[in-house]
Every structure is written in C-alpha cells, then in structure tokens.
Amino acid sequence: EVQLVESGGGLVRPGRSLRLSCAASGFNFDGYAMHWVRQAPGKGLEWVSGISWNSGSIDYADSVKGRFTISRDNAKNSLYLQMNSLRDEDTALYYCAKASTWDLLRLFDNWGQGTLVTVSS
Amino acid sequence: DIQMTQSPSTLSASVGDRVILTCRASQSITSWLAWYQQKPGKAPKLLIYKASTLEIGVPSRFSGSGSGTEFTLTISSLQPDDFATYYCQQYNTYSQAFGQGTRVEIK
Numbered sequence: 573e574v575q576l577v578e579s580g581g582g583l584v585r586p587g588r589s590l591r592l593s594c595a596a597s598g599f600n601f602d603g604y605a606m607h608w609v610r611q612a613p614g615k616g617l618e619w620v621s622g623i624s625w626n627s628g629s630i631d632y633a634d635s636v637k638g639r640f641t642i643s644r645d646n647a648k649n650s651l652y653l654q655m656n657s658l659r660d661e662d663t664a665l666y667y668c669a670k671a672s673t674w675d676l677l678r679l680f681d682n683w684g685q686g687t688l689v690t691v692s693s
Numbered sequence: 694d695i696q697m698t699q700s701p702s703t704l705s706a707s708v709g710d711r712v713i714l715t716c717r718a719s720q721s722i723t724s725w726l727a728w729y730q731q732k733p734g735k736a737p738k739l740l741i742y743k744a745s746t747l748e749i750g751v752p753s754r755f756s757g758s759g760s761g762t763e764f765t766l767t768i769s770s771l772q773p774d775d776f777a778t779y780y781c782q783q784y785n786t787y788s789q790a791f792g793q794g795t796r797v798e799i800k
C-alpha cells in the first residue's frame with residue numbers, strides 16, 4: 573500500500589523559512605516523479621512543484637519560483653520542499669503527491685494527508 | 694495558460710440520482726483530463742484519467758467522457774459516500790491546471 577506522510581508544517585512569520593518533508597513507502601520511490609500540491613483554507617487545489625525520478629527535471633509554479641526549492645533523496649525514500657521568503661498567501665495545506673510516471677507528467681495517483689503551513693505575523 | 698472551468702459550482706442531489714458534472718478547457722487538451730474526489734478533511738483521490746479510464750478500485754458508477762475542450766463526469770446512481778467536491782485537471786508533462794471544483798451536496 574502506498575503511504576505518503578508529510579511533516580514540517582507550522583506557524584511561521586512572513587519572510588521566514590520552512591522545510592517540508594514527505595516520507596514515502598509501499599512503492600518503488602525512485603521509479604516515480606513526485607510533486608507538492610497545496611490548498612489554501614476553503615479554496616481549490618494548486619500545483620506547487622514537481623521533480624522527476626532522478627531529479628533531472630524540476631519545475632515550479634510561477635507563484636513560488638525563486639523562493640521554493642524541491643529536492644528528493646531516493647536512498648531515504650523522501651521528498652522535500654524548502655520554502656524561503658514565505659508570504660501570507662503561502663498559507664495552505666501542503667500535500668505530497670506521487671506521479672503516475674517517472675517524468676513530470678502531472679497526474680497524481682496517490683496523495684498524503686497534508687501538512688499545514690500558516691504564515692502570519 | 695490553459696484554464697479549466699467547472700459547472701455547476703454546487704450541485705444538490707439525492708441518493709440514487711444520476712449526476713453529471715461538466716468541465717471545460719480554454720483550448721484543446723485532447724484527452725489529458727483527470728477527475729479527483731475530495732471529501733472534507735481528506736486528501737484528493739484520483740477517480741478517472743485520460744478522460745475516461747477508471748482508476749483501479751473506483752466504483753463503476755463513476756464514468757468520464759469527452760475530448761478536446763468538453764468533458765463530463767457522470768455518477769450513475771449517487772451514493773451517500775459520493776457527497777464530496779470534485780475537481781477536474783488537465784495534465785501533461787509541461788503544464789497542468791485544476792478546475793475550481795464542483796461540490797455535490799445532499800438535497
């Protein structure tokens with residue numbers, strides 16, 4: 573059974589940093605691309621960033637480009653999101669999502685339960 | 694960028710009803726269309742991909758159709774477990790976009 577467990581969320585002041593982690597199990601982690609998708613309170617889904625199986629391809633939403641960095645450690649079956657220069661509008665539930673393929677095709681077939689990031693002074 | 698528009702925003706229906714949700718793309722996406730179900734406090738769940746392919750384990754009362762710019766998700770007989778918000782998503786390697794969602798509520 574695929575399991576994705578996010579951690580690292582919390583309350584942070586604007587301009588500060590936070591690092592999210594996603595621990596994966598139940599599948600061949602290094603065979604699939606991984607993504608972060610977020611959902612602001614009461615709002616819809618917004619794709620944030622994706623990384624291919626070998627970290628060779630990475631992409632970001634325009635709203636986070638230059639501030640967020642996605643990475644993965646296949647030896648640890650883990651995905652990360654380094655979030656710098658956080659803004660109020662980054663407040664959301666951040667989901668780790670498994671892609672259906674090894675490349676950046678953005679079809680998400682498994683999701684974690686999310687970790688909440690609140691940016692507020 | 695391709696925009697996805699779902700209608701209606703909210704749909705009130707009863708158990709046993711046939712329900713049809715619509716999703717429109719601002720330009721052709723051929724069949725690169727997925728549907729997700731999200732229940733309150735839960736993560737989204739993939740229901741359908743490539744416009745009409747049912748994900749493993751999804752009940753057969755769910756079906757998807759369409760191509761190009763017009764797509765539908767049909768629930769043939771609404772069950773209590775189906776009251777949720779449904780999102781369409783266009784996807785390919787270089788872009789994606791979610792619709793704003795359709796909430797299916799109890800009438």
